Amino acid sequence: MASLNSVESRRSTATFRLTDFYSLVGALVAALSLSLLLFTKILPFSGSIGFVVVTYIAFIAIYSALVSLEAEGPLIRDKIATVVVHSLAFLMLLALVFVVAYTILRGFSALSHLNFFTQDQSRTGPLDPLSSGGVLHAIVGTLEMIALALLITIPLGISCAVFLNEISGRLSRLVRTIAEAMTALPSIVAGLFIYATFILILGLPKSGIAASLAISVMMLPIIIRASDVVLRLVPANLKEASYAMGTSQWRTVWHVTLPTARSGLTTAVILGTARGIGETSPVLLTAGFTASLNADPSRNPMISLPLAVFNFVKSPEPAMIARGFGAAALLMLLVLLLFAVARIIGGKAPGALSTRQQKRRDRQSHDDAVRMAQSSAVTTDAGTP
Amino acid sequence: MTTTVVENDVDNALVADQAREITTKVDRPDLIFRGIIRTSGIAVLTVMSLIGVFLAYRAGKALNVAGWSFVTEQAWEPDSGKFGVAAIIVGTILIAVVAICIAVPLAIAVALYISEYAPRRLQSTFVSLVDLMAAVPSIVYGLWGLFFLQSNVTGVARWISTYFGWIPFLSVEGADPTDPLSPSTVYTSSTFIAGIVVALMVAPIICSVMREVFSQAPSGEREGAYALGSTKWGMIRTVVLPFGKGGMIGGTMLGLGRALGETIAVYLIISPVFIIQPRILESGTSSVASLIALRYGEATNFGTSALMAAGLALFLMTLVVNFIASSVVARSRSGAESG
Structure with a gap:
């Protein structure tokens, strides 16, 4: 026992x-x-x-x-x-x-001084305390540059990724190889390219547009590559189901492929944005330097947050270095925010829906069913006499 | 039932068996759509090739003047015709190698920890943390290196050079180990410090590639190893690491590519010298990217062309590294399965 x-x-x-x-x-x-x-x-x-x-x-x-x-x-x-x-x-x-x-x-x-967010550096010297001057000009510059860059890279990048997935052939293989090779392009070389073409050859001044072009050149291969991977993950049976119903190619892409891959594409774009927003070297070569607020990207020098950090910390003054760290912390928080948004939107498999999306989809489907029932009722009614 | 039909309509069946000609008719909206996406593909191709061609064209001017001395010359004085990448390429490679030597063991440890040892609940948190670190702007790492690491790591550099100075690349000229009050400035702005900063920058990138392949190691083989009485480390050594070898090499190469092209963090830390400087603990080194950032503003037309040539050399280096990385990953077992 x-x-x-x-x-x-x-x-x-x-x-x-x-x-x-x-x-x-x-x-x-x-x-x-x-x-x-x-x-x-x-x-x-x-x-x-x-x-x-x-x-x-x-x-x-x-x-x-x-x-x-x-x-x-x-x-x-x-x-x-x-x-x-x-x-x-x-x-x-x-x-x-x-x-x-x-x-x-x-x-x-x-960061604890409110004027850091509402003033620029035009009236502030290196010896002034932190209660004067701020980085408003750099915040505006960063946001405008990245917005312009996104305006170029989102349509071009995603349609190029669609091209790589929808039309197979020698051309798309070549484009894929080149785009992959260009992810190796050091950001400073992207900046140097825009500097040499736009500023030295075309004689245009250093401006926000030149900087956003340099950022776009750097971001484009990253976005293409990430979107390409996401689009490839869209289940083939969804697309085939659409084709089997007689749908044309562009409607299949627009109504099936892109919506299915939406969260992945958003993540690709946001991660590309996070890379682009933090790059210093392309902006250093193309945007010039300014201490005052300039909201017009087509004229006069502009400055971005990472470039402002770079300029602040080159000064030996403790106040300037503190401003540099403040701007860097702000940049970090911006990247953190983008990343959090990417995590909330992305991180879902293609076709996975949130509760609200699922409800909307259900409602649409229900409406369609009602509509079809009504129309078939109408045809049978019309057919009886 | 079916057979009778076939037997009765032999003629019809024969007709149906003939191969039909398959034609795909693309209607107009589709033609327009294909036109649009093909245009954007061609546009991307044009822009990307333009960069390469333009770089090569502008670099060509400087390369014609410099000839082979571009590879062997150490100084950088383009306007007197005396310039070459010997020193800056060596500096770039040394910084990248120091960075990789520090980053790879750390990245392997973190990747193994996340995929094998970490509690299931925390896994996704760690994954996001590493991904977030990969997205932190390089200037943030540069600030940390300049203001924190620079002053704290000189003691370690002094210690290494005092006790291991007999190894040629660890010696420091101008340092006197017997004098405890000798200035520490000979140890600052060195390849070693720049390498540490770049290591922290590339480690998350390497780590996320490695973690991805480690987590794909087939569970059948893992359980097989356990069933044969293996310890956890035995399983990792015989299943996970061999399976992820391709990803480990590929991730390392990817990190190396990023380390070679890093500009701002290196620019903030190093003090540029234009001689081949193999002593990694000693102040003064150089890199291609920081040279461009340093000299683009004051460069004449020819000077810009020389910088383009340096940029082209850097680009070719990162390109080769990236291609090796992607082919290694694609050939490996883990890469072939992940597509």
Whole structure:
């Protein structure tokens, strides 16, 4: 009876045991004490980064030793690999979050002044405090440039992606290859191209239009490539169903392919926008520099947020550097916003609908059914006499 | 029933068996539609090829003057006819290599963590976090490198050069390890620091490619490994990593392409020198993209053409790297399945 009970009692299937926890904590404490001892008493080392590195190496070594006391062979390697992967991943995610948090924290002193959003730099010198001047000119410039660039890239990019998917042949293979190659174009070279053609050869002044053209050249291949992938994911049976009902090609594209891929296409465009909005180098070469508000992209120099950051931090004045961080934080928040919008709209499989879309679709379908029933009733009525 | 029909109408069946000629008649709206999308395809093709052709044409002027010395000359003085990319290409490659050496292990760790170790509930959060980091503007990384990393990492650079200075590329000229008060400026603005910043910038890009292929590793093979008594790491080493090899190489190459073309973050950190400078910890290095950003404004007509030639060299480099990346990904098992 007793033996039966012992057979029936549940075994623990947890992969993480208490001893694992003890060896982790033990190794950590030992490593910390060892490197503290090394840094303060024995070796002439100093510096926080060095301390972290030495602690980490000591931790891995001590943990390996502890684990090898109770396990053997593959199990030791498994435990060490688990700890290394976890710690490196944690380190990198921490570093990335730190980069962003550092910018936002240092930018906070500038962002907390309301005039930062409502004034430009035309009446503000490098020595003026943060309560004067702002980046309104850069905000307006960024928004106008990206709007103009989107005006060019959305129709051209998406219709080109449709071309790649709808018309197969040698031409579309060539276009696909070239567009793919152009994603390798360094952004500075895109800027240099517009600078050499528009400004040096055609003799046009540096302006918002030139900058938005440079951004478009950079964004176009990115948007084409991403939209191409999304359009390829549209299920073929949806398109074939449409063709089987006798629909023409353009109606199939307009009413079936594009609506099905809508969320993916939106994501493609928004991610392209996030790339374009943060690019400094094409704007640096083509937009010129101005400290005052200029809302006309066709004349006079314009400035964008990343370019403003770049110019602010070249100054040695603390107030200017604070403004640079403020503008960078603003840019980050803009990208964050775009990204959040992309996550809300995108991230759905082609054809997946939100509740509201589903309801609208149901209503339409119901209306159609009613209409068809009515019209067939009318024809039967007309047919009877 | 059917057979009787066939037997009765043999003639009809024979007629029906003949192949009909299939003609597709495209009506006018479709013709217009195809015309529009073909035009936009051709427009994109034209613009893109125009960039290449124009770059090559303008670069041609400078290349004609410089000849082969363009590849071997280190100085950059186009107006006196003495210019070449030897130093800046070496600088560009060194920065990119340092960046890749730091970014790849981190990216592999994060990708493995997200696809294998992270709790299911947090997976999508981590994926969005990494994707978001890939979209952070490079100037933000540049600011961090300039104002935070520069001052904090010189100690590490000093330590490495003091204890590993006997390795040629880790030595620093003008540094005196015995003097603790020697200025740290010889360690700032170096290839090493620029490389760290670029590494953080490209790591999310590499990571998202790797995570994608790791998560596609077939679950049958994973479970097979477990069924044979493998540990988790054993499973990763024998199933996930071999499966994702193509994606790992492809992602690394993609990151390398981005690292080569990075402008602003590098421009903010380095102090340009125009000699081949292989000592990565020492102040002074150069890159093609930052050279263009530095010199475009003051360049004469010929100087611009020389910058175009440098830009063309950079573009060709990134192009080759990207093509290798896409062909490696397409040939690998994981790439072939994902299409």
